[in-house]
Amino acid sequence: MTTSPEELLPTTCRTLLHRIATAQAEGRSPSLVAAVVRDGQLVWSDGRTCVDGHAPDEDVQYRIGSITKTFTAVLVLRLRDEGVLDLGDPLEKHLPGTGAGQVTIAELLAHTGGLAAETPGPWWERSSSSLRPELADVLGEEPFRHPVGKQHHYSNPGYTLLGSLVEALRGAPWEDVLRREVLEPLGLHRTSGQPQAPHAGGWAVHPWADVMMPEPSEDLGLMAPAGQLWSTAADLGRFAVFLMEGDDRVLSAQSVRDMRTPAAPTLPGDWDSSYGLGLQLARRNGRVLAGHGGSLPGFVAGLWLSEEDGLAAVTLANCTSGVPASTVSTDLLRIVAEAEPRIPEPWRPLPEVDAVVLELAGPWYWGTQSTVLRLTADGGVSLGPVTGGVRDSRFRPNGDGTWTGLDGYYAGELLRVERRPDGSVSHLDLGSFVFTREPYEKGAPVPGGVDPEGWRGLPRS
Structure with missing residues (x-):
């Protein structure tokens, strides 16, 4: 991904700047950075206030929280594509002894396994990973909250299980596998499990006063596959392009399309929000969007894309709450899509036809x-x-x-x-x-048969 020579119009850029400036001011975030990708290229980025003495740019790391889950899902889909596992396999087949082995891999990916939303111990995002040394400490004695497969219930421990599954089948730590199989092939050199300078520090802003307090930055240990990663607006833009187009070195276009397909219980064509295989899905302003939000103490993040428009947007801020990062990202998408609608490809006849x-x-x-x-x-x-x-x-x-x-x-x-x-x-x-070529065509094997008298009008009385 490179900077596009076809930059956005000045009026569009000012509208984008106004949106993130409003988000930073109203959300009272110490800093905020955002970026827009169009047709595979970074076309706009900007930041507000400062990190390490200068305005944050697309190369400054922020913690991305649950966007990490999408990276973990990519690793699982790679195992599926290699034939190592089937998404319909129960977890017990590949990772025995968890106490949640009847849940399928697909159900874990789509948060339909019925597992609890959080771990049974202390607030894991602000607690040392030494408090969760084993999977039993992550799941607890009663890991289920709902019947398996019946409804969508977001589960952080579910993605811990998926990370442990990856480690068991690859024989290497989750982060090492992620770096080798996803980050390096896609050129995401500024995405990592631990912060690398330049990076923002995480802050809690008092809800009723303009004062701040630093948030602890814990290593999540076994929970890392659910929210450990740090990344940049530029790297997440590259990742969004991959989620739209695929990359045969990592996952095919069809496999990333599988990720963007609703997998949680919905009616086809009758949903406003859903969940695919590691991706949140939404309908906004007539568009089908895919992406993920993320938060950890001190940070919020949002990555969203519109395949139809060839657009993706990323928003990163270093505050525990206040900035609706996913909403800001979807707003950035809408602004560009409406101000500069995609130019259709010219129609051309097929080169050959059967x-x-x-x-x-x-x-x-x-x-x-x-x-x-x-x-x-x-x-x-x-x-x-x-x-x-x-x-x-x-x-x-x-x-x-x-x-x-x-x-x-x-x-x-x-x-x-x-x-x-x-x-x-x-x-x-x-x-x-x-x-059939005609409605209820005579002679065709239409179930129930076709009335031999055919079509008729209403008889006159």
Whole structure:
């Protein structure tokens, strides 16, 4: 990621500056820094007040709290992609003896395992890691608060289990694995488990007086995979680009798309906030956003991205509370997206097309609902209502005349073309649904059959 020659407009920059200046002043943070990435490049950053005697820039470290969880999730997805584990595996299969072994790895990633939100001991974020030397001290005698898999309940101990899982399967400390497999390949050289100069110090600001107190900076020990990391606005911008595009040295584009897909209980297309595999998800101002917030005593952080707009924004501040870092980041996204909307790529015809697939393009009907199959530039197809809707999915070819759903309602489902004895297309079969060229087409194997008298009007009385 490099600084873009196509900088933001001065009016946009001033609006962004006004937003973070307001956040710093109203939130009473000793310092604040923010950055915006567009189309893979850092296009704006700015800071307020000072760290080590100068205004903070995109290279100053702040503690990022629970954004660490997204990094831990990437390590787990790498194990999935290598075939070392399946997300449906119970934890006990790979990490026995925890007392929470019936929870699946996917449920831990999505915070649906029913585990407690916090550890049973003292406030772990402000306590020495020596108070939690074993997993038993992190989970306690009663680790569950809800039935497994039934609801989303954010759990810090759940990500401790995932970090221990990574260590068990890699045979190395979590931070060493993270550095080798994620930080170094992505060039995140200013992201680390311990602070590296220049870095901000963490402060608590009195709620009713303009005075401050330094916050302790504890090593989180076993809880590190849930919130240990320090990072910079520039490094988190690079990480956000990876979460949008993937990087085959770390995770493929499909795997980061899996991370951005709702995994907590929701209805497809019917949610305003959800959780994927290590990422928070939200709908804001007509956009689907992915990211994560973070906080530890003395620090708040927010990283959010919009794949549709090619935008990401990061906000970091060194106060225990007061600055809504995630809200500021989503506001920065909105400001740029509305002031400088993304220029669409020019339309170009496909370089080549399979005549057999082209034959399938156009309208189909599931019952009386009109649906359109379109060819996509990547060699796949999409199928969805004419005007869009919740059952709009993309499919990848399997090489045998079938396609597998990539997203939406039909994610993972198989699309097959059924032909008549003479080779002509009869219908499409998709997860038991029959799509025909005409509504309830005669002769098609529509479940329940087609009335032989066909369509009719209402008889006159």
